[in-house]
Amino acid sequence: MSSEEQTSLQEQQFMQKINAEEKIEPKDWMPEKYRKNLIRQISQHAHSEVIGMQPEGNFLTRAPSLRRKAILLSKIQDEAGHGLYLYSAAETLGISRDEMIEALQSGRAKYASIFNYPALTWGDMGAIGWLVDGAAIVNQVSLQRTSYGPYARGMIRICKEESFHQRQGYDIMLTLANGTSEQKAMAQDSLNRFYWPALMMFGPHDSESAHSAKSMEWKIKRETNDDLRQKFIDQTASQIEFLGLEHPDKELKWNEERGHYDSGEIDWEEFHNVIAGNGHCNRQRLEHHIKAHEEGAWVREALVAYNAKKQAKQAEVA
Ligand SMILES: [Fe+2]
């Protein structure tokens, strides 16, 4: 058998597995493009979890009560854990953590552009948990069925924690929306600023999406950007109503025939601008990451030295 025939046989077996809803595991044969595509998506996802800690971390010293502070702190710690699972899942594809961090810090790798918007008020802690984690869940629930085993299993665990994140955000919004008129105005302002960027989190329209078609065929993605966005729009409409706040989309209208809400168009120019690095906080987020990473170098070195010592001791005993 020539090497070309060999590859096409392997490719056939790979597609059979995918079509039978079996998971692809790290040691299985996979097309190089599948591997690359997954590394891009999983590492981008990991970077988003980690960079996403920054806007919320800013509010740890400004939480209105000890209880709120403890809740926010544990939510942020969860996100660090999500980053860890996802970096580990990506490493099974043959890329190192150092390479991924380097790609992030040099600006080659992307992360969710929502985190380039500033968090200005306590209301934003509510809006971020409710809308940003909420949009993330819609996407991640669907990724529990993604074809790559380690990614799918990571998602199952992450989704459990994300639903807590969303509820803590909504709880903040509920308290503000039922509070004084200033508090209600704060909640409305946060909703207004985060609603559209949350919709942008699902990415461009399917017709414009560069990676969509192949990702759907390989079952890396299980639902399209537009379908996932529609789910989020539908579920959020009644949540806004329950808060007694005004919907930021003035064109939102229930469409009886489709069984979904019709909605106004996203400002795609803003979307592309923020992705291109011109958001409010792009530079600040990366600078902060680089600084924290450098300041943590001694911890990583100490861990390596400790493990080496431990292994040497064990070898001596043996
Ligand atoms: Fe997360």
Ligand SMILES: [Fe+2]
């Ligand atoms: Fe989260």
